[in-house]
Amino acid sequence: MNGLPVLYSFRRCPYAMRARLALQSSGQQVALREVVLRDKPAEMLRVSPKGTVPVLVQPDGAVLEESRNIMDWALAKNDPEGLTEWPSEVLDAMEALMADFDGPFKTALDRYKYATRYADADEVAERNKAAAYLMKLEAMLEGQRFLFGERMSLADMAILPFVRQYAHVDIGWFREQAWPNVVSWLDAFLASNRFSAIMTKYPQWKSGEAGVLFPECGERV
Ligand SMILES: N[C@@H](CCC(=O)N[C@@H](CS)C(=O)NCC(=O)O)C(=O)O
Structure with a gap:
């Protein structure tokens, strides 16, 4: 495991999920250290306060502490699925879409999911604010399997873990909404080998341990 990059990760975190998805697609192996958020390792806080x-x-000590940067780093090394190989105008549209989801969608999602933590949050209003972004995805997915065509893109990979989080706040309600394309897109992702390969459960990493080799076989599944 010596010489491999180290990834501090948390299984259920959507940001960590998208980083693992990109690492897994690229086949870039790391030593994964599973973090418990209420008990973060001192080694992690030292490099990323x-x-x-x-x-x-x-391995040279350089630190990437944003999920998008980790995705970009892995896919710049190796992108066998062509997740980043799109015409420049499509790449621009992807960036704009990812910014919407990392920005106002995620803000509304947090205030919907954790409404009790925000004194002024109206759960239904926040749910509706986020829903407007899902309606945009619904239109994009009309007649195609993924957001930008018939194959997965960086944007699908970056956004799906957050749509999963939104859906699971109230899955019954989510499934009843007028976005069948979004439901199918999410269901296909959740049923995929790709998803199960990044959701393996690992015990909390303890100082002095090597970490777990991830992705396990270094190949895309
Ligand atoms: N902008 C960061 C956000 C990462 C983030 O907020 N992760 C959450 C977990 S999903 C976290 O670590 N929160 C700190 C905490 O809960 O203590 C990224 O893209 O990597």
């Missing part, structure tokens, strides 16, 4: 996961530490 802001204390969020995922964090990737390269």
Whole structure:
């Protein structure tokens, strides 16, 4: 495991999920250290004091502490699925879409999911704010399997874990809404080998341990 980048990760975190999805697609192996958010390892906080996961530490000590940067780093090394290989105008549209989901969609999602933590949050209003972004995806998915065509893109990979989080706040309600394309897109992702390969359960990493080799076989599944 020596010489491999280290990834501090948390299984259920959507940001860590998308980092693992990109690493798994690229076949870039890391030593994964499973973090418990209420008990973050001192080793992680030393290199990334802001204390969020995922964090990737390269063998030369360089630190990536934003999930999008970890995705971009892995896919720049190797992108066998062509997740980033699209015409420049499509790549621009993907960036704009990912910014919407990382920004106002995620803000509304947090205030919907954790409404009790925000004194002024109206759960239904926040749910509706986020829903407007899902209606945009619904239109994009009309007649095609993925957001930008018949194959997965960086944007699908970056956004799906957050749509999963939204859906699971109230899955019954989510399934009844007028977005059948979004439901099918999410269901196909949740049923995929790709998803199960990044959702393996690992015990909490303890200082001095090597970490777990991820992805397990270094190949895309
Ligand atoms: N902008 C960061 C956000 C990462 C983030 O907020 N992760 C959450 C977990 S899903 C976290 O670590 N929160 C810190 C905490 O809960 O203590 C990224 O893209 O990596």
